[in-house]
Amino acid sequence: xxxxxxxxxxxxxxxxxxxxxxxxxxxxxxxxxxxxxxxxxxxxxxxxxxxxxxxxxxxxxxxxxxxxxxxxxxxxxxxxxxxxxxxxxxxxxxxxxxxxxxxxxxxxxxxxxxxxxxxxxxxxxxxxxxxxxxxxxxxxxxxxxxxxxxxxxxxxxxxxxxxxxxxxxxxxxxxxxxxxxxxxxxxxxxxxxxxxxxxxxxxxxxxxxxxxxxxxxxxxxxxxxxxxxxxxxxxxxxxxxxxxxxxxxxxxxxxxxxxxxxxxxxxxxxxxxxxxxxxxxxxxxxxxxxxxxxxxxxxxxxxxxxxxxxxxxxxxxxxxxxxxxxxxxxxxxxxxxxxxxxxxxxxxxxxxxxxxxxxxxxxxxxxxxxxxxxxxxxxxxxxxxxxxxxxxxxxxxxxxxxxxxxxxxxxxxxxxxxxxxxxxxxxxxxxxxxxxxxxxx
Numbered sequence: 001x002x003x004x005x006x007x008x009x010x011x012x013x014x015x016x017x018x019x020x021x022x023x024x025x026x027x028x029x030x031x032x033x034x035x036x037x038x039x040x041x042x043x044x045x046x047x048x049x050x051x052x053x054x055x056x057x058x059x060x061x062x063x064x065x066x067x068x069x070x071x072x073x074x075x076x077x078x079x080x081x082x083x084x085x086x087x088x089x090x091x092x093x094x095x096x097x098x099x100x101x102x103x104x105x106x107x108x109x110x111x112x113x114x115x116x117x118x119x120x121x122x123x124x125x126x127x128x129x130x131x132x133x134x135x136x137x138x139x140x141x142x143x144x145x146x147x148x149x150x151x152x153x154x155x156x157x158x159x160x161x162x163x164x165x166x167x168x169x170x171x172x173x174x175x176x177x178x179x180x181x182x183x184x185x186x187x188x189x190x191x192x193x194x195x196x197x198x199x200x201x202x203x204x205x206x207x208x209x210x211x212x213x214x215x216x217x218x219x220x221x222x223x224x225x226x227x228x229x230x231x232x233x234x235x236x237x238x239x240x241x242x243x244x245x246x247x248x249x250x251x252x253x254x255x256x257x258x259x260x261x262x263x264x265x266x267x268x269x270x271x272x273x274x275x276x277x278x279x280x281x282x283x284x285x286x287x288x289x290x291x292x293x294x295x296x297x298x299x300x301x302x303x304x305x306x307x308x309x310x311x312x313x314x315x316x317x318x319x320x321x322x323x324x325x326x327x328x329x330x331x332x333x334x335x336x337x338x339x340x341x342x343x344x345x346x347x348x349x350x351x352x353x354x355x356x357x358x359x360x361x362x363x364x365x366x367x368x369x370x371x372x373x374x375x376x377x378x379x380x381x382x383x384x385x386x387x388x389x390x391x392x393x394x395x396x397x398x399x400x401x402x403x404x405x406x407x408x409x410x411x412x413x414x415x416x417x418x419x420x421x422x423x424x425x426x427x428x429x430x431x432x433x434x435x436x437x438x439x440x441x
Contacts, residue, residue, distance in 0.1 A: 028069070029061065029064060029081050029082075029085055030085060032064040032067070033057065033060045033061060033064060033085065036060040036063060036064065037056060037057060037060045050090070053090070054086055054090055057085065057086055057090075058082060058086060061078075061081075061082040061085065061086075062082075065078050065082075092139060092143070093130070093135065093139055094115065094128040094129060094130055095107055095109070095115070095128065095139075095184070097128065098115075098117050098126060098128065099166070099184065099186065102188070102189070103119050103120070104117045104118065104119055104186060105118050105119065105121075105185070105186050106118040106183070106184065106185050106186060106228075107182075107183070107184045107186070108123075108181075108182075108183050108184075109130070109136065109180070109181065109182040109183070110178065110179070110181055111133070111136075111176075111178045111179030111180065111181070112129065112130035112131065112132055112133050112135065112136045112179055112180075113129050113130070114129070115128050115129055115130075118228075120373050120374075121228075121369060121370075121372070121373020121374055121375065122372075122373040133179050133180065136179070136180050136182070137172065137180055139182075140170050140172070140180060140182060143160075143162070143168060143170075144158060144160060144168075144170070147160045147161075147162070149272075151170055151172055152172075153172075153173075153174065156171060156172045156173070156174065156175045156176075157169075157170070157171050157172075157175065158170050159253075159254060159272070160254070161254045161255055161256075161269075162184075165187045165255075165256070165258070166184050166185060166186050166187060167184070167185040167187075167254050167256065168182070168183070168184050168185075169182075169183045169184075169185075170182050170183075187256060187258075190260075191236055191237075191240060191258050191259075191260055192233055192236065192237055193237050193240055194208045194211060194212065194237045194238070194240070194241065195208070196237070197233070197234065197237055200374075200375075201374060201376065202230065202234075202374075202375055202376050202377060203376065203377045203407075204406055206409070206433060206436050206437050207377060207380075207398070207407075209433055210380075210433070211238060211241070211365075212241050213416065213419055213424055213425060214362070214363050215238055215241040215242060215321070215323075216241065216243070216424045217321075217415060217418075217419060217422060217424045218320045218321030219320070219321065219362035219363055219415065220315045220320055220321060220322045220323070220360060220361050220362050220363075221238060221323050221324075221361070221362065221363045221364075221365060222303075222323075222324050222325070222326060222334060222338075222361050222363070222364045222365070223235050223238075223323070223324070223325045223326075223364075223365045223367060224325070224326055224327070224328040224330075224331065224333075224334045224337075224364055224365070224366050224367070225325075225327070225328070225366060225367030225368060225369075225378075226327065226329065226368070226369065227327070228369060229367040229368055229369045229375055230367045230369070230375030230376075231302075231325040231367050232256050232257070232301065232302075232325060233375070234365065234367060234377075235257065235299070235301070235323055235324075235325050236256075236257050236258065238323055239257060239259065239262075239299055239323060240259075240261070240262070242262065242297055242321075244261075244262055244263055244264070245264075246264070246296035246297055247264045247266070247294060247295055247296045247297070248262060248264065248265045248266070248295070248296065248297045248298075248299060249265075249266050249268065249290040249293055249295040249297070249298050249299070250265065250266070250267045250268065250299045250300075250301065251268045251270075251283055251286045251287055251290060251298065251299070251300045251301065252267075252268070252269055252270070252283075252300075252301030252302070253269075253270045253283060253301060253302060253304075254269065254270075254301075255267055255269045255301075256301060257299065257301060266293060266295075268286045268289075268290065270282055270283050270285075270286060282305075282307070283300070283303075283304075283305065283307045284305065284306050284307035284309075284310055284345070286307075287300065287307045287310040287311055287314065288310055290314075291310075291314055291319070295319060296319075296321070297319070297321050297322055297323070298311070298314055298315075298319050298322040298323075299322065299323045299324070300322070300323070300324040300325075301324075301325065302324070302325050302326060302327075303324045303325070303326045303338070303341065304326065304327070304341065305341055305344055305345075306341065306342075306344040306345030307341075307345075308338050308341035308342050308344075308345070309341075309342045309344075309345040309346055310345070311324060311360075312338070312342065312356050312357060312360040312361075313356075315359075315360035315361065316356060316359055316360045326338070326341075328366075330366060330379070331364040331366050331379055331380075331381040331394045332394050334364050334366075334394075335354060335357055335383070335392045335394065338353075338357050338361075339353045339354060339357070342356075342357075351390035351391070354385065354390075354391055354392035355385050355390075355392070357383065357392050358383045358384055358385035358392040358393075359385070361383050362382065362383065362413070362415070363380065363381070363382055363383075363397075363413070364379075364380070364381050364382075364383060364394065365377055365379075365380050366378045366379035366380070366381075368402075370402060371402070376400060377398070377400065377407070378399070378400050378407075379396070379398060379399050379400070380396075380397045380398040380399075381394040381395055381396050381397055382394075382395045382397055382413045383395070395411065396410050396411065397409065397410060397411050397412065397413060398410070408438075409437035409438065409439055411439065412434060412437070412439050416430055416433075416434075417430065
């Protein structure tokens with residue numbers, strides 16, 4: 001969409017930031033700006049220098065405000081109209097304020113008139129809105145255009161990542177019956193560490209110590225949980241503990257993990273097929289190729305298909321200490337989910353698959369979202385294989401109930417005894433930790 005079309009769209013339907021319909025004066029501002037600014041010139045400038053393009057439009061707005069027609073308009077209203085026009089042309093229109101709010105973690109648009117957002121794990125309805133379906137569709141097209149993606153009736157769903165890291169998902173009619181649906185998952189500017197999660201109440205100091213030990217001892221960890229339970233946040237926090245001398249390969253469907261301090265990270269992202277149905281690169285393709293890239297650790301953002309087979313094989317053939325997430329309602333369901341996903345890639349006996357799961361994954365950490373919206377570690381289990389029943393068994397280590405302020409440790413994995421010898425814990429630290437967790441030394 002050209003800049004001129006965006007300006008016209010802004011005048012025809014862009015709502016103000018407070019969610020009300022276009023106030024008198026926006027149409028006049030649009031028309032007078034168009035008379036001063038060459039749409040082709042600014043559009044070309046936008047491709048070369050987006051910030052300068054914005055400044056050109058703002059400068060034109062200020063020149064318009066010098067005219068006699070705007071003498072009675074207050075400076076506050078002028079600034080608001082200028083911001084609305086710039087947001088509609090270059091930004092996210094009615095959503096701009098929500099996306100600029102660091103406390104908002106997700107924005108959901110259910111048709112043009114219904115906008116919701118998530119803050120502190122809870123959903124709220126916004127007073128912002130689009131004027132009509134056309135304005136919402138124009139925004140979706142504008143967001144996807146620079147990313148090389150398209151959405152239309154032949155391909156009515158799209159998943160993409162914005163340059164600032166936000167994840168975007170859109171569904172349009174005929175699949176979306178009540179109007180286009182747009183979901184934007186925001187990510188904080190700074191990476192949340194294990195210390196930050198402890199401060200936020202996701203777990204206590206004993207759990208943080210255990211997680212650090214698990215990563216430094218090169219134990220493979222799977223983080224499971226439901227949508228929005230904090231799996232990716234914990235995975236990123238665990239990744240921050242990986243020693244700097246190790247080479248990390250990250251594999252994601254849509255890149256969300258961030259490493260701001262680790263010096264040796266290779267980030268890989270899957271690619272969807274193009275409009276001609278070609279060029280698809282799956283997570284399984286990336287996992288297979290990552291094994292040829294000399295990784296010390298493989299971090300799979302989310303395991304959801306046949307790539308589970310390759311991931312387990314990697315963990316069982318020298319790439320211990322790998323990390324991944326997957327959707328599951330409990331640690332026991334994690335084993336069932338992995339078994340199902342492996343069978344997408346190979347028709348192996350269930351007992352063989354479960355033996356590989358128990359051998360590959362040392363710890364499963366279950367994340368959950370409480371009723372108040374807080375994210376917390378609900379369970380931790382160690383996986384083992386029972387040769388009598390030929391099944392993978394989840395041995396409980398820790399459990400925290402829905403209403404409990406802190407959880408209870410029931411056991412410690414056998415590998416904690418080897419931590420001092422491996423240099424992962426100081427003398428006496430393991431014994432002190434076990435006493436703090438009320439476990440027999």
